[in-house]
Amino acid sequence: MAIERTFSIVKPDAVAKNLIGAIYGRFESAGLKIVAAKMVHLSREQAEGFYAEHSERPFFKALVDFMTSGPVMVQVLEGEDAIRRNREIMGATNPAEALAGTLRADYADSIDENAVHGSDAPASAAREIAYFFSDEELCPRTR
Numbered sequence: 796m797a798i799e800r801t802f803s804i805v806k807p808d809a810v811a812k813n814l815i816g817a818i819y820g821r822f823e824s825a826g827l828k829i830v831a832a833k834m835v836h837l838s839r840e841q842a843e844g845f846y847a848e849h850s851e852r853p854f855f856k857a858l859v860d861f862m863t864s865g866p867v868m869v870q871v872l873e874g875e876d877a878i879r880r881n882r883e884i885m886g887a888t889n890p891a892e893a894l895a896g897t898l899r900a901d902y903a904d905s906i907d908e909n910a911v912h913g914s915d916a917p918a919s920a921a922r923e924i925a926y927f928f929s930d931e932e933l934c935p936r937t938r
């Protein structure tokens with residue numbers, strides 16, 4: 796299995812609940828390495844561009860309102876099978892359907908405010924990483 800990179804967000808609800816460290820701990824315990832990270836308060840333009848694939852969905856305005864409601868942590872995770880494994884750590888989009896022990900089961904309140912984002916495929920991971928980070932900001936973890 797190849798080493799992959801995936802893009803992750805700790806969403807405004809989880810930042811407000813002081814869960815950044817707890818969530819980073821889950822990534823690290825699973826062997827995923829953080830190779831870039833920063834805190835940002837998204838503008839509406841940034842949030843709309845990031846979620847452009849959902850622009851025709853009925854929940855799009857609520858999603859943009861939520862994602863711009865407070866600061867988020869954005870990070871790039873690296874490891875074997877990182878894209879699929881991060882989705883496993885996150886759990887289902889709707890926390891009511893997320894498996895016990897996943898981030899969304901433990902920390903999310905609703906499908907609208909569900910604690911974390913993670914890329915769903917190699918193409919989206921590449922697009923989402925480039926949306927927030929330049930190549931120089933990605934730090935190889937060779938030690």
Ligand code: GDP
Nearest residue numbers: 854857858887888906907908909911912913915
């Ligand atoms: P994800 O990849 O698991 O985050 O899910 P999607 O890509 O399908 O949707 C993106 C985000 O939009 C989700 O994480 C939710 O925050 C929100 N979302 C998705 N489906 C719904 C829905 O049916 N209702 C509402 N209110 N929000 C939704």
Ligand code: MG
Nearest residue numbers: 912913914915
């Ligand atoms: Mg998605």
